[in-house]
Amino acid sequence: MIKEFFWMCSGADTDLLQESPKSEQIKYAGIGGTVFFTAIMALVSSAYALYTVFDNVYMALLFGLIWGLLIFNLDRFIVSTIKKRDSFWQELLQASPRIVLALIIAVVISKPLELKIFEKEIDRVLLEQKNEMTLLNQDQIAEQFTPEIARVEGEINLIQQNIAAKEKEVNDLYDTYITEAEGTKGTMKLGKGPVYKEKREKHDAQLKELQQLKDSGAVKISGKEILLGDLREKQKLQIANSQPIIDGFDGLMARINALEKLPALPSMFILLLFIAIETAPVFAKVMAPKGAYDLKFDEQEDALKVWVTQQKNQRAEVLSTDTTLNEKVYYDVAKDEEIYEYKKQKAKDLLKLQSDTFYKKQRDVLG
Known part of the structure; x- marks a missing residue:
């Protein structure tokens, strides 16, 4: 149950993982666990930050839960969208926007926890201020x-x-x-x-x-x-x-400014720790060799691409054939005398009806 939950957190296909070797299952469970616990840390840090703003436990927990779920969804999206390539540099280039996003998330998560960890020192600075x-x-x-x-x-x-x-x-x-x-x-x-x-x-x-x-x-x-x-x-x-x-x-804001007046080295260590935690799933997926899960996933994607291409080509052929047939049918119909006489008679009837209607309206106007 826990293993499958962590698989879900990693954004992987659980059906493919069930058929994959145990090493692949452990790898993706570890990635999912990192994503999950990062979201928990985001919940705690944002709840504390919002508590300093609203001074209300329940409101802080509510918004903290929303923020934690948001971070969880972002991390899960980041990890799930990284696909294994044949070249490490291609994978790194593909993951670079995700790494930047992970750095931003790490900074946002770490700052409120720094405020809590250095709370006493911050209180002293605030007292002086x-x-x-x-x-x-x-x-x-x-x-x-x-x-x-x-x-x-x-x-x-x-x-x-x-x-x-x-x-x-x-x-x-x-x-x-x-x-x-x-x-x-x-x-x-x-x-x-x-x-x-x-x-x-x-x-x-x-x-x-x-x-x-x-x-x-x-x-x-x-x-x-x-x-x-x-x-x-x-x-x-x-x-x-x-x-x-x-x-x-x-x-x-006052606490953040007070934190900046403290020595920067301890805060930097905490920030580096969260950067490492937040980017760990991304780098783990980039640096890990292509495994059985990735091969199965590529095979599944290739099969889907082939099927979609076949369907697209088939629809194109159907459209082309139907267009050719329509052109031939209407060409033959245009030469049919019966159709010509029928349409000619209808046109005459329509002109007569228009003339009669116009005459009636004009007569009504003139009295």
Whole structure:
């Protein structure tokens, strides 16, 4: 049962293999086994690749099964269409398009398995890329909000500087009228004279302005701090909303790009292994000597070609004979007076009928 299944996988004629020596049966069972297990590897690799895309096991298995069957059918077609010739170079030339196709299939199959084999190393590369993207994303978002935040902070600092300057002015006036009262500066007279009173009134007026400036400044600073808080909150929200996109940066293309950043030698070995597996049936059939199965197959094809050629020639002879007979029959009929008189009478009847019909229509039109 298994042997016959592998024969079917190789694309060979099972009836001919039943009549062939055991060595031929083993050879084609091996070729069919290679085709079958290559399709299994294609199923696994494509299912994993599609799982990274859809993140759904059942969908990945469904498409993986379809892809595996497609690869199985292609490999089976490739092997079955290679026919043994009397010249090795003719066989190699005949198989060259199949070999190119086998190379392409090997590359397609091997890549998803490389992604799975080097999954941990790829995850490390992706983590580094995500960290770089996170920092770059934060810098780019900060560039959007920094000018506005800096402007608001500058306005707050300007208000605080004005208040501080006013406080210094009031403190200076305070020191002035105190030292005037003590007689250490100004008029150098001890006591609260007219100069003291003047300076005290000026201090009190500035102190009142300072208080008004503080009150109005506090209101302005409070509003600007609310605006500053809103800007910083929007910046954090934008960073938070964009972070899931960065965290989800682990799709198929991202993993392939990350794989390219790893050393190429291990990936090359895996690729060469799949190339060897995929091209093995082709080269096995090309390099193997012409066996009993191939001779039986050639004999069967030659017999079919002879039969088709005979049928084609026979149809050509039948057509040629029939044409000759028809020409002779119609030549003899053309000389028959009875046929001539009969056809002449029918032509007269037809002309009369046409004339009567035309006359009737015209009469109806004219009323």
